[in-house]
Amino acid sequence: MFPAAAMFTAPEHQVAGHQARDGQLGPLVDGSGRFYKPFQNDERGTNELAFYTSFSSDTRIPSHIRVFFPVFHGTQLINASDGSGIHPHLVLDDLIDGLRLPSVIDLKIGARTWFPSAPDGYFRKCLAKDRESTSSF
Numbered sequence: 001m002f003p004a005a006a007m008f009t010a011p012e013h014q015v016a017g018h019q020a021r022d023g024q025l026g027p028l029v030d031g032s033g034r035f036y037k038p039f040q041n042d043e044r045g046t047n048e049l050a051f052y053t054s055f056s057s058d059t060r061i062p063s064h065i066r067v068f069f070p071v072f073h074g075t076q077l078i079n080a081s082d083g084s085g086i087h088p089h090l091v092l093d094d095l096i097d098g099l100r101l102p103s104v105i106d107l108k109i110g111a112r113t114w115f116p117s118a119p120d121g122y123f124r125k126c127l128a129k130d131r132e133s134t135s136s137f
């Protein structure tokens with residue numbers, strides 16, 4: 001059984017990714033502190049799921065690091081925001097639930113923003129975007 005679609009809405013505040021409006025696939029919130037991120041159908045989705053699964057169960061990660069990441073609650077099949085039907089979503093804590101005027105940053109750490117086996121077209125797209133929007137020190 002799938003949760004009722006009416007309980008999900010697009011998040012009011014978002015700093016990265018596609019927004020769940022105008023027929024686009026994007027994240028949803030349920031009003032009870034959970035954030036539903038659509039699972040990407042390529043290697044990025046598999047890698048992201050592996051990261052959250054590993055991170056959430058790794059007891060070696062100190063609490064002063066762990067507090068900067070949302071708690072991972074697994075995956076769930078829900079109706080996609082784009083109307084395409086049932087789609088798998090990562091379920092995370094909504095870090096800004098209950099905040100009136102949240103300040104959020106999407107911070108990427110490292111020298112590249114593409115995954116190692118990215119196709120050439122995706123690599124070039126990321127490189128062009130990085131040159132327009134990323135600072136380096």
